[in-house]
Amino acid sequence: MAERKLPGKQEWSGRRRSATRVSGFHSHKNATGGHYAVEGINECYRLEKGEKMSLIFDVNEASGWSGFGGYFWYQGEISVSLSGLQKKTLKIAPSGLWSKFGSMWEGGKDTSIKVVFEAIEDSNICFYDHASGEIGHRHLDSARSNLLGNMHQFSPEAHFFTSDSNAPVIEGGQLHRVDGKIPIILKQCNRCARYLPINYDSYNPDAERHHLAFTNHCIAKHRIPCTHGGFGLLKSRQGEDDIDLTYGFQLECRFCKKFEVNAAHNPQRTSAQMKEDGARRRHIELLLEHIYQGTPQLVYRSQYGSELTDDIWHKFDRKCFNCHKAIDNPGDMHLDHTRPLMMLWPLDATATCLCGDCNIAKSGNPPSIFYSERQLKQLSSITGLSMVEMADEGPNEEVIDIIENGLDWLFEELLTTPQMQRIHDGKVAGEQLIKALVKPFSSSKKTRIDIISEYNIRRKLF
Incomplete structure (x- = not known):
């Protein structure tokens, strides 16, 4: 096993690179972010095929922040729907893992929210920390207004209830005790010191990719398994064995990461740094336009004689595939690549209709990470992508083959075009494209060239 760094700046010291920015916040004196605890749930609800159960959250009027939500585990196959709010979080992991919901x-006035679970086949459902009430935190009081517009996406990990929270009213389902206990693993945040849920399965490393309260630390193929202590190695305070993670988790929960790391550091970044990710996306789009000989809209129109945006909007019944929010016209739709652009997948007939919030939440994730198993089956039926293609997190091997077989074209033609020679904020467009290609090349199932080395060799020759 590779040597690991040990967690915690206060418990351990070692050589670190010099800090380039300071957030102004500090880790909690009693938390390293590298510890975990396990709780067991011994009561589940049994749902027979076709049976429904509901959680009804009644949230009272409040001048400040309010919210509801929680975590659930299921075994079998279920569908979940939320009514009463437009902006909400619903992240359904595969059977046997923990999922979350909330907002x-x-x-706002008194609000009643109903969460409905329906069994597609005989299923068991367990709940953890499901509640509603008033929420308060110093960051919510002092944060810049532009940071607060998407707080529903941080439910339920952002729920710091200011008084006793309220449990929901439960209708339907057959409450029964299970043999043994359903475990839920809680990782400590090194900022707020709370223990919050993560997904982990020693037999299924990809369980970690279904985020709950923490995001992953190492996801690039060349960086896994994560060898950073605290991130990739969790120690128990209950005398249990260490947990050796594959992808690892951030030391901070998503709430603390947002306000004490990202919000503090991002204003200190230059405009060039803020724009770099967007520029790389645009350069990948230009590369694909050259390879497929046209923009996605032109290629689609040539193939089908109709408009891509109109067809996708109608194909998804004019609503967001993920949250089912109605989308009044194609211009309001966010056309998602389904499979990530940064893995060289073009925007085509397999695109997904999403609302703005769900498109932001999905970000660059592959469908197998963002959607539930049931959603993947539905998406497969709508888009025509097979379940095997949905599960594949790898790059577009066909495009990489084209690039490798046309290196002269890439370096001597495409990278010499005015678009790729353009310099913006000190960055050469062509160099940004090459950097963007590192991820798909390194993630390929085939043995690929080192695209950076090839670029450096050819740059010296010319």
Whole structure:
């Protein structure tokens, strides 16, 4: 096993690179972020095929922040729907893992939210920490307004209830005790010191990719398994064995990461740093336009004689595939690549109709990470992508083959075009494209060239 760094700046010291920015916040004196605890749930609800159960959250009017939500585990196959709010979080992991739901908002009248679980086949469902009430935290009081518009996406990990929270009313389902206990693994945040849920399965490393309260630390193929202590190695405070993670988790929970790391550091970044990711996306789009000989809209129109956006909008019944929010016209739709652009997948007939919030939440994730098993089956039926293609997190091997077989074209033609020679904020467009290609090349199932080395060799020759 590779040597690991040990967690915690206060418990351990070692050589670190010099800090380039300071957030102004500090880790909790009693938390390293590298510890975990396990709780067991011994009561489940049994749902027979076709049976439904509901959680009803009644949230009282408040001048500040309010919210509801929680975590659930299921075995079998279920569907879940939320009514009463437009902006909400619903992240359904595969059977046998923990999922989450919830939302939060500022101000508002008395609100009743119903969460409905329906069994597609005989299923068991367990719940953890499901509640509603008023929420308060110093970051919510002092944060810049532009940071607060998407707080529903941080439910339920952002729920710091200011008083006793309220349990939901439960209708339907057959409560029964299970043999043994359903475990839920809780990782400590090194900022707020709370223990919050993660997904982990020693037999299924990809369980970690289904985020709950923490995001992954190492996801690039060349960086796994994560060898950073605290991130990739969790120690128990209950005398249990260490947990050796594959992808690892951030030391901070998503709430603390947002306000004490990202929000503090991002204003200190230059405009060039802020724009670099967007520029790389655009350069990948230009590469694909050259390979497929046209923009996605032109290629689609040539193939089908109709408009890509109109067809996708109608194909998904004019609503967001993930949250089912109605989308009134194609211009309001966010056309998602389904499979990530940064893995060289073009925007084509397999695209997905999403609302703005769900498109942001999905980000660059592959469908197998963002959607539930049931959603993947539905998406497969709509888009025509097979379940095997849905599960594949790898790059577009066909495009990489084209690039490798046309290196002269890439370096001597494409990278010499005015678009790729353009310099913006000190960055050469062509160099940004090459950097963007590192991820798909290194993630390929085939043995690929080192695209950076090839670029450096050819740059010296010319």
